[in-house]
Amino acid sequence: MFNFGSDKKMHPLIQHIQKITGNHEIGDEAILPFFETGAFKKKGILQEEGKRCLLYFFVVKGCLRLFFNDHNGAEQTLQFSMENWWMTDMDAFRSERQSGYTIQALEPTEVLTITHKSYELMLTKFPVMEHYFRLVYERAYAASLLRIRMISRMPKDEFYDVFQSKYPAFMQRIPQKILASFLGFTPEYLSELRKKKVKRKDK
């Protein structure tokens, strides 16, 4: 349910669209009807691995992670999303196939959700949304190249430093064990590294 009253300030998604595109003509009324809202408790599951991927999530408030279970049954975290980020298994969403990943709330989280059909309809009806998503993906794609460089070619402690300087909020909000899995560290190694960094700052 959305309140379209003029006294209410714009929805965070609309603010984000206006900020990214520079287009201030687009409003709540045009875009929000394509979405539903969702609220999840901490540890709530938004998408299950192996189930059909029917929704794309926009984080209004909170934090999500995307992970899969490896051969040993360990959870391997590949992505986080906080406020104003999008999340889905894009490959599966595009064809409504089985998701290769689970999406879980790390905090109490509010999202907008959109089906693939509504997503396509919105993009056809509002060219500004093509522009918006082109820019969103351009950034995401640029970030993924840096990410690949970090995980495949950097020493572990340098990866930690770059990640911390680019995404300080993640370091604050994400549980140690999950952050370690994302970085490809053991929780013990991450804990050692943090102690070392704190010591260096104290000097």
Add this chain to the structure above:
Amino acid sequence: MFNFGSDKKMHPLIQHIQKITGNHEIGDEAILPFFETGAFKKKGILQEEGKRCLLYFFVVKGCLRLFFNDHNGAEQTLQFSMENWWMTDMDAFRSERQSGYTIQALEPTEVLTITHKSYELMLTKFPVMEHYFRLVYERAYAASLLRIRMISRMPKDEFYDVFQSKYPAFMQRIPQKILASFLGFTPEYLSELRKKKVKRKDK
């Protein structure tokens, strides 16, 4: 120089746009004037690491790689592009800053090149190009998630198998040493792995 004569078949870029978007109204005349053409010999350099990134490349024929020099002066290859793929340091191109990467031809290669200003102008003038690039980046972004999963979470020989089944052409056309660098293997390890795979097939 482009020949717009009606007897000539469409340029590969226009064919690609039509294929991806399903829009068959867009033609050579509208889009190609935004581009220049370039031809490079094998080992020719299209973009130098540390120089401003002013161009975006579309591969008409041939094969490119994107790499950087690590602390030890070793070349680390992160991406390849063949026919109908785009390549640049997207992060640097968006702001015309210094490129973090070198782009080199692995074969005699023909490209289209576009400046950032022309790219933005083309996107403003032709909404179908917003649609095209949104879809191109959506795919690239989906592929990058799989790539991150492969390099960070898969055993090396499984990574090799997945890569080979998804991109068989790369395996044929890319020199062993560069392919090994891309996969994060030593050339010796790659050579051993290939021998093992061939043996298994012979059985």
